[in-house]
Structure formats: C-alpha cells, structure tokens
Amino acid sequence: MNFSSSWNGLRIGIAAVILALPTGLFAQADFYQGKTIKVVHGRNAGGSGDLRVKAMVPFLQKYIPGHPTIVHEFMPGGGGRKAANFIFNSAPRDGLTLGNTGGGMVASAVLGEKGVQYDLDKLIFLGSPYSSTHYIFLTRREAGVTNLEKLRSTSGLRIGAQSVGHTIYNIGRVFAWVGSLKEPTFVTGYSTPERDVALMRGEIDAIATADDHLTRNIEWIKKKQVDLHLMIAVPKGLKHPQFDGLPDLESFAKSDKERKVIAMFRNLRLTGSPFFAPPETPKERIEILAQAVSRTFKDPGFPQEYKKLVGDDPSPLFPEENQRAIRELPRDAETVTVFNRLAGPGPLPSRH
Template sequence: MKQMSMACFAMFLGLVPDLLWAQDFYRGKLITLVQDSTPGGVGQLRTQALIPVLQKHIPGNPKIVIQFMPGGGGRTAANHLYNNAPRDGLTIGRVSSGLVTSAILGLPGVQYDIDKFIYLGSGHNEVNNVFFSRSQLGLDNLNKLKAATGLRIGGQSVGHSNYVIARLFAWLLDLKGPKFVVGFSGAEMDVGLLQGELDARANSAETVVQRTPDFINKRLMNFHGVAEIPHGFRYDHPAFRELPALHTFGRTEKEKGVLAMFAAFGRFSQAFILPPGTPKERVTVLKDAFRKSWKDPEFHENWKKMTRADASPLMPEELEELVKNIPRDPEDVKRYNIIAGAESLPKR
C-alpha cells in the first residue's frame, strides 16, 4: 500500500510541471475565438458578456479577440476548427447548433466528427420559441388556426431554426396547405407581417419581447404555441404563460422521436469548443477557467445587462454528455430532414 501511495505521489509530481507550464503558457498570449456568425446581434453580445470574465480566470490573463467566420450554417467555422485551426490552446470555437445538426442530419459539406471536439460548455441552453400570426387574420384560437388554408409562413432560409420550428408547428397542428416563404432577415419578416406580405412565423420569445414589444402590447399578433427547450422551461412573460407547448402535440413515437431530436439540437446553443488534439494540460486549464466563468456572478450580470435575459450555463461535462446523448436513429434523422427541408411536410 505504501509503495502504491508513493507511486501515485510520484505520478502527480510528474504532472505538476506540465500543468504549471500550461498555466504560465497563456501569459502575454492572444487567444482567437472563432465565432460561426456575422458581427452584431444577440449572439455577439452573449460572447462579449463572457470574454472579460474568461480572461480573468485563465492564468496569465491572455487577451481574447473574436474572429467572425460565418457560412454554411456553421459548417465553415466547424470545418476550420477541426481541420485547419492550430491545436495549441490559442484557438477556441464559439459554435451554434448547426455544428451538431449538420453532422447528425448528414448535410453536405461536413468535414468533422462532433464526438472528437473538446467541449468547454455553453452559457445558454434554455430558450422558448413562439409561433404566431398577424391578428388581422382573426386566428385567435387553435381551432381557427387549424381551419385556415394556405397560410404564408416566413423563414430566414430552409433549415434555419425558426424555419424548422414553424414547420414543426405546421406539421403537428395539421395546418392546411401552408406555404413557406424564405429569404428574409428576422427584422424583414416582422415588417412583412405588419404589411400583410406574410401571415405567420416563429421567433424566440426573448426577441419578440425585446425587439417587437408592440406585437404583444398592441395585440398585433396572436400567439398560438411555444417550443420549450428544455421541456418545462418557460420564458417568464404573461403573453406566453398559458400557451400550449409544442411537444404536447406529439402523439406517436415517430413524432416524439423528432421532437426529442429537436429539443437536443436546441439545447446546444452557442457553445465553446477546442479543436481535437489540443494538449491535455491546456485543455485542463481552459476547462477550469470556463467552469469558473460560468459560475462567476460577473458573467451573469454581464449577460443580463447585455441581453436582458438570464444565462443558463452548461458545464463542460454537461455539454459533452448532451452531445453524446443526442438521438441519432436513422428513421428520426430521415423524418427530421424532411421537416427541415423544402419538400412537403410528411403525413402524420
């Protein structure tokens, strides 16, 4: 027993120099944070809420700068991080749900393995998306909504999260002949609704409250349902409290399988990753810094001030477990691809 204890102690001593060197490694260095989106918007604010806190918790207090790398629904940045980015602990990725959805759904252009990235956690895993129509249509309850024909439902692009959510609502509510119209920015869709060019859309509850409060206060829109991610989480606003949850419309196992996949994709939101092959001692330092940052009151204050919402962090191990457990059944993947695509919705 004594010999085993001495051996363990010796092993620990052997690791200490590497760890201490890794801690000192970041002094005076520059960390590049590759973000898979364009500048501006809530996504950038969320990243900026973290950066000063993370700099504080990384030994040596390195400077962190953002490099924006949009394209391919997040695949451009993900491919770069997996295949081209330096594996020295000085490049961190800030990726959206496209990282996992593109890989699991088998979309073209994926040149990475989601199970080989190193996960550092996420500041945000709770979200509500609401489905609503312009009040001029008079669709003020679900029966009237289901009776309507040919609703023009807006979306940014085929496969965009808001597009998929709107398609899920249309599918599970058995809407009659919905027409999905894409090619808008989020703000353009709101204008299109007000001008009668569109009839309905999905959007995050948080964005509706912050960007278009008149939709609620002046009753310009009728709200029909909310997609809860995770199930049970509800954005605290009276306009949304009594809305039915999307997952409650799922009746069959095939519908529930698609909804489970959707919920898992939704929880993977603006996560932080390292390229595979990053030295273990630097991974240890960065994971510890991210854990401390996610728990730091300063981070939560920054987030609240910048986004007017509460942070909902996932620790590195929680995010890794989430990715590991995302449903990957081939039949669910096939069905989800149809819903996320441009062809007609599948029959229930």
C-alpha cells in the same frame, strides 16, 4: 530564534513546492499572455447567439491566465456547419481559435446532412451559456392570423428564418408540421435583425423564436404587433413566467413518431450554443479554457451581465456536461429520417 536560518528554511520549502508542480502548468498559464483568442461564430452578428458569447467575454478574459484579448469572426452558413467545418479542418490547434454555433451544427451531424465535414466525437466541447429555453411561434398582427383556428386554416404563410439547418429554421418547420399549417413557405437568408425587420415590414408573416429574443422585443407584444400561438419548452415541462399560457406544441402530436421528433429536437437543443475547440488542441490549454468557462458560469456577476445583454437568465451547460450531452444524443433511425426532412429544404413530410 535564528531569523536567518528560519528564512532560509522557508525559502527552501517554497522552492521545493514550486519544483514539485508540473512545469507545463506555468508554461500553459503564460501561453495566453499577450495573445488573442478568436471566436468563430456560426452566425451573423447581432442575434441572441452573438449576445450570449459577448456576455461571457469579460469573464473569460478575467479567468484565462494572461488575460488574452478575445475577438469575433462571423462565419454564417449551413446552420453552423460552415464554421464547424472550419474549426475541425482548418483552424490552428493551439487553443487560440474556438468555435461557437447554435445547436443546428449538432443536429446536422446527427442527422447525417450534406456538407458536414466534422466529427462531433472529435471536436472538444467547452460548454454553453444556456441549454434550457422556450421556443414560440408567432405571426405579425397585420397578417390577420389572430388565433389558432386562423393559423391552421390560412394557406401559404411565409415563415422567416436564418438558413436551412439553423435551429430557428428547424423549429419553425417542426411547428408548421405538427401544427398542421397549410402549405407554408419558408423564407431564409436573413440575419436575426434582418428577419425582424422583414417581419415588421410584412415581407414575411411568421417566425419561430426563442424566449430571450422575444423578451428583448417585448414592444411587439405591448404594441399588439404580433400574435403568439404555440410554444415548446426545453426541457419538457419547463415553465416560463410570461408565456406559460400558450398551448404546448406536443399537445397537437398525433402519433409516437411526431412525439419522438419533438423529443429529438428537445435533446438536440439541450446541447445549447456550445463553444468548441479543434481536435488535437493541447490538453493543458483545453483544461485552462474549460476552467475559465466553468468559473465564468459560477461568477456572481455573470447572470447580471448576461441578462443585461440577452434579456433572459442564463442556464449554463458546463464543459463536462456539454461533452456528455453530445455523446448521449439519441440516434433512432426512423426519427432521424423524419427530422432530416424537416431540417432540409424540401417539402414537409406527410403526417400519415
């Protein structure tokens, strides 16, 4: 056998394969080498959304060719609208600036709220580390609201939240509306850690929160510092090992209108806490980022890292599922009108 001839043939074959591959593939793979990706959060630092992103970062760095540095910028305001406006209108279209917000920015656009300067159908959604969850309404024990009867008869409960339009603000308002709370007031302007401190200090009486946040603050339950009252599962019927005994909010709905509002909240929430890129970001870089997100969710080490930081298991929404969930959101006019009032700063709508 002529080794030299065989080796030359092998080299020619390898060269032919390489030349047959799209040249852009190598250019885009090299693009992220030595670069920095900035994630613009539509929230303050320290909350569940921040921790969900941070759980993903080492895996994204692993799976994005070139292993870029990933940094964070926090741009709270308008339930994610401020960050989404920035990504849509001002962020570079180069694959180096991404947004991540709660589902409030999706709700704001669907509901046609003021301050929305972005088009959901033009933003490029790249997936979410969670889509299913449970929301729980609780009061601090010292408020004396120890059961549902007292919850519904106590007037003027102060319910704390991050900002008008934030997912937690919205669900707190839905809890208060369907649960028939008497003249509640809504206190906003907190980061999640600030809100928790305010609750324990008695500056507010109640909050709505997600199951992972409550799991990380399980001492509130162990030390009997809070009372749990109501829950809503997303999607409907999803069981929770710790909180499944709580009454489902939907059991208090009196009309189809109220049930449709709860269904709209569930559908909006199923979009998760999405990553998204500006319009006109090069397709090849979007493909690289989407593949990195998908590989992160499939990595066997990701659930452990996520649970360590967040306190709960991930329920990933893959990039293609995220895009589809956004496109298929229901936009029933009557339900949108009611939900819009719930998500706004004014009084709760009438239940009649």
